[in-house]
């Protein structure tokens with residue numbers, strides 16, 4: 780499949796099955812995502828795999844902040860995407876965040892292409908201290924959300940037909 784096809788076919792899966800890629804299956808996908816354009820080659824990101832009881836602990840943190848304890852149980856694997864600000868670098872923080880965001884999208888695309896269902900979620904608890912602590916985040920780290928990953932349900936929605944409207948995205952100044 781061409782990159783164009785993979786991008787056009789990707790769609791988010793709010794519901795997924797209990798199957799999930801193993802750590803070993805995830806590794807080459809993460810290696811590939813790490814090749815993303817990165818100003819200064821700072822690698823200003825890291826990922827945290829949350830499975831099993833890790834998701835329960837995240838749910839407890841959510842509930843203590845007024846959220847739903849069940850939310851993280853919607854998928855068997857959550858990949859927390861963490862932007863790591865290399866503050867000693869001359870590269871501004873927003874550029875570093877752009878790299879972390881790009882990694883999240885690349886992971887979503889490659890996991891979808893490998894047959895997994897993915898949904899990128901954030902929500903107002905993403906920046907709560909308790910939630911940061913549960914992930915063991917440092918001072919210069921912030922969550923960019925979680926990729927909820929699982930199997931694509933058998934009765935998945937039909938592939939969406941994307942309408943390309945180039946004129947609305949691409950123009951001369």
Ligand SMILES: Cc1cc2nc3c(=O)[nH]c(=O)nc-3n(C[C@H](O)[C@H](O)[C@H](O)COP(=O)(O)O)c2cc1C
Pocket residue numbers: 789790791792898899900901902923924
């Ligand atoms: C940074 C980011 C955060 C998101 N957070 C949420 C969220 O918390 N809840 C939600 O319903 N959708 C969220 N979305 C949107 C979905 O992940 C998804 O992209 C959207 O439903 C469109 O579906 P599609 O990817 O199939 O086009 C988020 C998307 C991005 C890029």
